Amino acid sequence: MAFWILTGFATLAMAGLLALVVLRNRNGSGEPAAAYDLRVYRQQLKDLDRDVARGIVAPEDAERLRTEIARRILAADAQVQAAETGGAMPNGPARLGAALLVLVIGVGTAVLYQRLGAPGYEDLGLERRVELSRQLAATRPTQSAAEASLPPAPPVEVEPNYQKLVEELRAATATRPDDPRGQNLLAEHEARLGNFKAAYEAKARYIELQNGDIEMDDLVDQAELMVMAAGGYVSPEAEELLRQVLSVQGNNGRARYYVGILMGQIGRPDRGFQIWAEALREGPAGAPWIRAIEAQMEDMAAHAGVNYRPITPPPATDGTALPGPDAAAVAAAQEMSTEDRQAMIENMVSGLAARLATEGGSPEEWARLITALGVLGRGEEAAKIYAEAQEKFTEDASAQATLRAAMDRVEAKP
Structure with missing residues (x-):
């Protein structure tokens, strides 16, 4: 009144x-x-x-x-x-x-x-807002409820050879449900097809088969797939996995990224901003989660009421590996026929090219794509990608050297 x-x-x-x-x-x-x-x-x-x-x-x-x-x-x-x-x-x-x-x-x-405006909306002090956030976190929808509320996903166009490969993989894992390597490979390829529910279920089965010897990245992978299956929503089940990771690896970049999203979803953008700011200060620059945070940081800061000044992440200094197929996927690929292995490689290269075109990437990732195209015998396409990458890193001498080395390997291939 x-x-x-x-x-x-x-x-x-x-x-x-x-x-x-x-x-x-x-x-x-x-x-x-x-x-x-x-x-x-x-x-x-x-x-x-x-x-x-x-x-x-x-x-x-x-x-x-x-x-x-x-x-x-x-x-x-x-x-x-x-x-x-x-x-x-x-x-x-x-x-x-x-x-x-x-x-x-x-x-x-x-x-x-x-x-x-918001007629009837009460004046909320800090303690009241924190309490409402706790209530929202405790009563928010489960993973299954969030998935059920989403509209059907549009069909994904897939190359016939790759579709056949995935169907054979599904059949193989169905007959051998206790094969961890097959489950991990199935999770990867179901994700590529946009079947995120099937992907995180396969990932969960893979983790279960590890008998307690769990890698934190696998838990983050499962949580990430659950978030994708729920349309970007971080469910209580996904949060539990992320908290488990952060209890062991407090500086896990991907886990902090998704926990920051969760904070924004439950009305605590102030905590989300703090988590993301800490992640940016630690870097490394160019990491996928760093690019995702940088793209959304201004919105998070605005909701938190913070006058945000861009934070420059430090470069990688520990030789952090670029994302790519793990050892299990590579080993499984060796058992495939030549055609099936070629189809899988083609799909991976296409996925990397699509990601770099839409999200960008580090010089090393562009160099990887150039090299992969050369291995596939697509030298002209590699040259086009090289020219595009040069334009993106015109003022970075180190990046130019990395790209040039990759293109030299392509041109040297007989």
């Missing part, structure tokens, strides 16, 4: 001030313009007498000028008298205009607040 009283008073006060301005301009309040003219004419009459005494103006001309000035004095005096009595300037229209002005401001403000 106090909010409505204060805003109503402020609105009416502003409207009243504007109405007074309208009434004052219309009803002649203050000195009329004719009063100024009257003083000018009287001063001209005094100056004329001095000019006659000094011989500047002839007596016959002085009489004519004196008559003209006297006529103007009489006319100006009549205007001043009319303005003082108010008989010549009715203020009825001004009053109507002032009333309409107050009405438009008052009603317009109320309508705008109904459309853009």
